[in-house]
Amino acid sequence: MIDWFSDHAWVTWVGIAVLLAVAELLSLDLVLLMFAVGALGAAVVAGLGGPLWLAIAVFAVVVVALLTLVRPPLVEKLHAGPTLQVGHQSLVGSTAVVLEPVGSFDGRVRLGGELWSARTDDAAQIGEGAQAYVVAIDGATAVVSATLPVKES
Numbered sequence: 001m002i003d004w005f006s007d008h009a010w011v012t013w014v015g016i017a018v019l020l021a022v023a024e025l026l027s028l029d030l031v032l033l034m035f036a037v038g039a040l041g042a043a044v045v046a047g048l049g050g051p052l053w054l055a056i057a058v059f060a061v062v063v064v065a066l067l068t069l070v071r072p073p074l075v076e077k078l079h080a081g082p083t084l085q086v087g088h089q090s091l092v093g094s095t096a097v098v099l100e101p102v103g104s105f106d107g108r109v110r111l112g113g114e115l116w117s118a119r120t121d122d123a124a125q126i127g128e129g130a131q132a133y134v135v136a137i138d139g140a141t142a143v144v145s146a147t148l149p150v151k152e153s
Contacts, residue, residue, distance in 0.1 A: 009055065013043035030071050030078075038063035088137045095131050096144055102126040109142055116142040 017039035024032035042059035046052075096109035102118045103125050109118040109132055118132070121143050126132050132144035 006052075009052065010043045010047035013039050013046055013055065013059075017043065030075060031067070034066035034071055035063055037066055091134050091137060091142070094134050096134055096142060098126050098128055098130045098132055098144075101128055102132060102144060107144075109144060111142055116140070118142045118144050121145050 017036040020032045020036035020039060024030070024036065038059045041062040042055040045055040045058045050058075091112055094111065096111040096116070096118070098107065098109050098118075099115070100106075100108040102109065102120055104120050104123050107118040107120075107126070109116050111118075111134065117140060119138075119141055120126060121135050122145075124146055126144065126146045130146065132146060133148050134142050135145050136143040
């Protein structure tokens with residue numbers, strides 16, 4: 001049995017890579033996947049007739065390189081969260097039509113085809129029929145401004 005493994009080292013490395021990849025599906029931490037890719041690198045060395053020590057060295061170098069250079073940005077990208085605004089927060093930045101004068105405490109606007117209670121973000125008054133710009137959503141109230149807010153970059 002050991003003779004078979006030494007005669008078919010590349011198959012052994014590919015088998016290890018497959019086992020690590022399957023184990024990665026259970027953990028979803030992207031560590032075992034890096035080890036699986038390292039095992040594939042060692043399989044290439046073994047397949048080309050390289051000695052065992054070289055296959056192990058390639059395995060170690062590939063794993064360390066992937067764990068330090070590839071995995072951190074990949075995990076950061078995966079855990080960054082959604083970039084698409086959903087729900088009422090997607091209304092921020094849109095234009096509303098004032099139906100009842102909006103002050104710092106009350107008012108009504110038509111926003112996205114719906115009626116919303118509204119208030120201004122400062123002491124300004126926005127008259128009926130004017131356009132207002134949504135700067136925030138506070139519960140069921142649209143916080144609006146008479147001027148287009150400047151986006152910070």
